[in-house]
Amino acid sequence: MIFPKWTNRTPIPVAIGGGVLLVLVVTAFAYYISPYSTQVGYAPTQPVPYSHKLHAGALGMDCRYCHVAVERSPVAMVPVSQTCMNCHSVIKKDSDKLAPIRQSVETGMPVAWVRVHHAPDFVYFNHSVHVNAGVGCESCHGRIDQMEVVRQAKPLNMAWCLDCHRAPEKYVRPPEFVTAMGYVPAGNQLDLGRQLVKARNIHPPTDCGGCHR
């Protein structure tokens, strides 16, 4: 029993093929578990088809009109039903889409919104300190003003956070533009950013304890 001639041609192709296959599998897996596949683009349907595109975009409402706590609290705060009724007791007061809101106000039962942006619970993210430091809403949430349905725009993984924590000057804005959408820095962002970082004495932590407790 001896091996036929052709078998001599097998080893090299097998070796190469195996290598390539391995690389492919690993890459595929890496992408599959990455936040780019698990997080970005997550856009669940909400109990009320609220359109940020209309309110924040077309009507140009300020984020803080609804998300009132964002400057003072760790949580930006999803608005209470009453907030909607401030306008909708007058406008579109009978719209079926708003039924859940009206019901909530009557019964006092909350509206069950679906969470879109979700930091793991060992991450202690604080909206107020970021907003006050001049991190724009847009920087983390994307062009909310263009979203009919809110979707997660950024991966929100740790490396992504660190990118800004290590070089805030790349992103920080003057306070007045924090809620601005599609903000374009007046001049070079890096120069502006450095001034802001200096002026407002911004030194974001890169220590674990800054976010994990």
Added chain:
Amino acid sequence: MSEKSAARPSAPSPPYGVMAEFVTPADLMRATGRLRARGYTKIEAYSPFPIHGLDRALGHGGSKVPWIVLGGAVLGASSGLALQWWTSAVSYPIRVGGKPFFSVPAFVPITFELGVLFSAFAALLGMLALNRLPQPYHPVFNHSRFHRVTDDRFFLAVEAGDPMFNVERAEHDLSDAGGLNIEVLQA
């Protein structure tokens, strides 16, 4: 078997060479000497275990494996140190136990280990590469008694590539040198 019998009758292709069997290493040694004396240059011996001085007798050069291994060692150690330096001091410098980010003494063990690891691979792969392995088929396997080369028999082959190769002469010289079961090997 099938390939072999198929190859035998219709043998238009030039043979690979002529191979004879020997019983003891001493015989093989003697035979090798004889053939070399006759001026053969492209002959190869086959044995169940390494025989001292045989490759000198066959006029082979020394092995190149050492150089390959050296390469492996250098690559391994340097990549080991680089990995530790980059991850601990560049990518994410983290304060640990009051030690510097680039704590050379603490990085020695892994550097060394990776050096060894890579050289070991280099040795194996180098050996295989230089021996053109894996190579499941080889003409010498066509010799009907060659399966004993891994048991207790010794073989000497005169290859067709030899300038003074000629089937008849090769057969004659091998039998002169005390070779048994002389066969012509199909390529």
Added chain:
Amino acid sequence: MKEERVEDQSRPQWRSLDELTGSPEYRQYAETEFPDFFEETFDFPPDAENAALSRRSFLGVMGATLALTGLAGCQRPLAKILPYSKLPEDLLPGVPQTYATVMPFRGMGEGILVTSNEGRPTKIEGNPDHPSSLGATHGFAQASILELYDPDRSQLPMEGGAARTWDEFNTWLTPKLSALRAVGGRGLAFLSLPTASPVLRAKRTEILSAFPNARWVDYEPVNRDNAIEGSRIALGRPTRQLIAFDQADVIVSLDSDFLFVEPNSVRHAKDYAHRRRVASERDTMNRLYMVETVFSITGSMADHRLRIAPSQVGEVARALAFSLSANHNTYLGGQTWAAVRLSDPVLAFVERMAHDLAEHRGRSIVIAGATQPPEVHALAMALNHALGNVGPVVRYTGEPYPGEQRQGIAGLAHSMDTGEVNFLVVLGGNPVYNAPADIDFTAKMRKVPDVVCLGLYHDESSEKASWHLPETHFLETWGDGEAWDGTRSIQQPLIAPMYQGKSELEVLSLFLGRPADAHALVQEQYGREWGVFSASRWDRALNDGVVPAGTAFAEVVATPDMSGTSAAWSRRAPAPANGLEVLFRPDYSVWDGRFANNSWMQELPDPMTKIVWDNAALMSLKTAKSLGVKDGDLVSVSVANREMEIAACVVPGMADGSVVLPLGYGRTRAGRVGNGVGFNTYALRTTTGMDIAPATVKAGAGHYSLVRTQDHQALEGRPLVREGTVEEYRKNPEFAREMNEAPPPISLYTNKEYDFTKPPQWGMSIDLNTCIGCNACAIACQSENNVPTVGKKQVKKNREMHWIRIDRYYVGDVEDAEAVHQPIPCMQCENAPCENVCPVNATNHSADGLNQMVYNRCIGTRYCLNNCPYKVRRFNFLAWRKDQPEVIKMAMNPDVTVRMRGVMEKCTYCVQRINRKRIEAKNAQRELKDGEIVTACQQACPTEAIVFGDLKDAESRVAKLKAQERSYTLLEELNTQPRTFYLARLRNPNLEMEKA
């Protein structure tokens, strides 16, 4: 936990509560026979259930799934956000609020501040404006948070064990009431706990006027009858002493554990520590003489300690009086005191005390402990008067609560027996469990046709009662309370009643036929007191936690009636010639048993014996030898032909010939946690021997496993706790540092890219000279940092989880040992050994010098624990919270991750508090101020022994303390560069005495 926070933050409290109590998990707990979730943990199902508790554990499982079944873990869980429908005023989701209220305990109100996260009270602190607290608390206050969320609390009215509604109770009650009213309440009796709530007292008088023939009895097993009776003897009227320990140079305590057991202990500790705190060798310290039987924590602070049988303490007092009058020309109202026969060393001790007292007239104090008979109290008062301490050190106020509880309960029992009582209302107490054994309250109760029992738990008494009514927790209802000095506070609820509870106030209003809710009743009462109700004054009262404008008791001037005192002495029963004596005292962890179902308290090691989840018969080595028992052996103790078996616990430094029996254990209906834990010593406690009783003790059969958190008691000559006398300190202020020599630190590493110089650099100072080992810090830490309890069996395996532990070492000779306390939190070493060995960077250092622990990075090699020389790291060997009732989640601090099994945890210097303050400062664009960040342990500490702050800020308190000569670090020879450091302990002995 975060998940919880998000949900709760956005949901009205009562909803979340309904949801919780209505949730299937909860029901399962409320209804099924409970798994003993503190017991052996072998037969666990997979960890998956944990997912319910926190997403961290969920992640774990997710990881597990990943590891086991490949990629199943990558799907994203659906999370809901439930905002309010209307935002309650002055509530900002995500930002905790603090409310001032008052905790009724030991017949007084302790002022506290309660932190609330979106309607969930999660943490209790002391109220700095409250005279009985001054910002500190004891462990009981801290632990009452857990009590609030205890799923074993009774939830519905019950008639003979069957669930009822309040309406049903009313329909049952109404006819009975009209009948009672007809006879002016004859046959109606109330048995309640003494209260420090004026509103409640008013309501009680109202009841008595509505039912003139009804009788009202107060009874609490741990009461102050002796002291009050003593004041009657000495001063002719019930009087309360306000002692300013900060004014006393010499303190003589006659078996008084005033740093813990006596009411107002937190204030006492603060004042006492004030005179132990020294900044330089020029400062002076007070001196404490302790005459006691048990080894109390007060005793562990004594400069001179005399251990003696309880009945002999009085003799010592008498000898003291004799010596003062005879040898130190102290005028004792012309009464002559005969010399007392006591052993020579004791007399020498007394003589020195007398001498020291005489030298510090007007700057000393003699106090008698609650367990001492009235005449001792009377004599102590007399001595204070004679020494001119009344005024400068001790002041008298009227006793708002005359007491006589002991006769009270006995009398009540008698008339229950004779059938005079046909309707008994038990308000809050648990007489079946803790009434004197000889009156056999249970049997008497059977003779009463109608017994209504109001209580937090469906406890031993409720079980025997015809009706049980659920009581509200003090954090659930309105009321008020008086501090020790009478200062009033409004008790305001932090949360709507979790179950169908009503407060005593409300129940009484039911009996008055005018049901009203507590809020209205309290306001009504204050309106009456203020003439007209003032909303602004009310709001200020709520805001400050004390009712404005001097509500303290008026001081009374009284001169002791010496003849009465000596008469009382002549009536004194002679001490038992020979034989053992037992002394009953409240337990350091469960008090009189009311905290028996509180796992925090059960797992809190006794400050002296370090025993958890148990009580035991404490006895000296010699006593144990004479009985032929070893530690943990069962002994049978019999008092007046009542007998019980209890485990013996050998305590160095205890008085020979006496056995101390801590109360509060052996409960049968405490709840899942407390049932069957320890031994019920009430079984031996009789009306005649409420405190001290002659007893016979003999070795019993068998051994009992007493579990301690500290198995080794000696220092092995290691300079861990460094101690010296004031003299040594004066001679050589550096003495502490010289007790250990550390080699010069040399390092392989020369190229260090960073150092810890940029402020802030956090550090902590622990003053061993003022630490009294009271455990308040440990419980505060447990509450702040979501530290789990693990149960007796796991503690036996050395798996307790406390982030700060208090090491207690006995020093000196075993018989007459002294004790030292040493709190051990994480040392936050700059060269942390734990960090070097972690393969995954899960523990490392922050720029401001914190040794960080990243739970989500930890894989649990436990190498860090091995390599920690202080052994402060704690590993989650099992899923400790697996079987934890759903509702306990509400007690969790949302700012601290709940750790899953398999990860390491440890003290973080309360990094969540640091971050909160830092962010506040950042948002306000200002710098942090010293003292702005307060760690949980520091905040709770009654003696301010713990100080936290920035070491690089030369002006900070902690930096100044670091600069003191007394400061030293633990095991400095290891060059770990700890951030936590200690101030050496000083004793202030009386030198002549030393010679003697």
Added chain:
Amino acid sequence: MSTATMPPEPRELVPDDPRRRLTLVHGGHSFADITRMVCAPVEEPAPRGWWIGFGIAFACLGLFVAMVVYLVLVGIGIWGLNNPQAWGFDTTNFVWWVGIGHAGTLISAILYLFRQKWRTAINRFAEAMTIFAVICALMFPTIHVGRIWMLWMALPIPNWESVWPQFRSPLLWDVFAVGTYFTVSLIFWYMGLIPDLATLRDRAKSKIRWLVYGILAMGWRGSARHWSNYEKAYLILAGISTPLVLSVHSIVSFDFAVSIIPGWHTTIFPPYFVAGAIFSGFAMVMTLAIVARRAFRLTDIITIDHLDNMNKIMLVTGMMVGYAYLMEFFISWYSGNRYEMFTFVNRAFGPYAWAYWIMITCNVLVPQIFWFRRNRRSIPVMFVASILINVGMWFERFVIIMSLSRDFLPSSWGYYKPTWVEICTLIGSLGLFFTFFFLFLRFLPMVAMAEIKNVLPQADAHGHGQGGVPAGEPA
């Protein structure tokens, strides 16, 4: 050719003089005999003993798997570990197995470099033993972590958190050291196997065997060029394996030496651990060799002289560890460090004294019997001794790790008791080891044929030795 007629009879070991060479193989076997003898276990149906042994081993392996599943589901708490003793059986077993895993490569590599030809008889299954022991060893650090599903974080894998392992940790050194050791041993072993795999290929009767061995042999045909590259590579592997062996157990010892715990923080550990490893490794080889040579009738190949030599080595290494034990005590006294002193007094007279004295007896006293030639050549004696030494070496690691029970602060002293789970896991790991080993005996040549043939007298191609026609061969 005067010496050519010299009759072959066994002699004492003498310096390796080509003309007066020890007959390493008794019974004057021919090349073919060797092939036959060595291949027999692989080619003939398995004896009943093999099935019984394999059955038991496999059952224990099942136990191991069960224990691991239980552990992963419930948590480390099912072991007896606690604070202060966060390590116990887990690490003890790890170090013990790694130690055993050192004999193989050591015998192969170091003895090869020292031209100790007698190694040829035992190196193959010593190497096999190494690989299986290291597999067992690697099990323990893997399962002993609290969150095994997060173990990937200990490897330098690029991740979405951009956090890396901590390369200053001895545990991470272990990952690399033991991992490397395993890989290199495997390579070394496989390389040695190639010629013999070719033999099996050429003797194969069934198609499957031919195919499998054929693929594994990669077309080896024993040409002179093959042999020269092969020998060079083998020599180099031996050369790098030697420092590797030393480094690996040094690094394992760093787990303790690098820490600051009294009784762990000791500079003597690296040499002391290496000596101990060789010691225990040889003991294990001995145990296995004694059984295997008897069971598979290889007494002519693995001769009494081989065992004698190994006993001598055990005697030497045994005395080395004995010296280390003494030296630890001396240093702790000499250091004047109160914690060190206490630890060692405590070791000999404290709560774990029993373990300490078991260790002393097995590791220091037992080997002394090998001073006597009679014992060195008595199979029963050496069999019992080798087992006792394995036990002793387990206790050595246990004693060291129990230093944790009483470190700096008396307040946190404790006592560790293993649970049944830990004991079953240890037994289970033995099952894992023997399952592999039994499979090895069945499917691979347990002696390096090519090398054995090479040391036969008639292998000498330069006219020494018997030369001529081997027995039973037609001229």
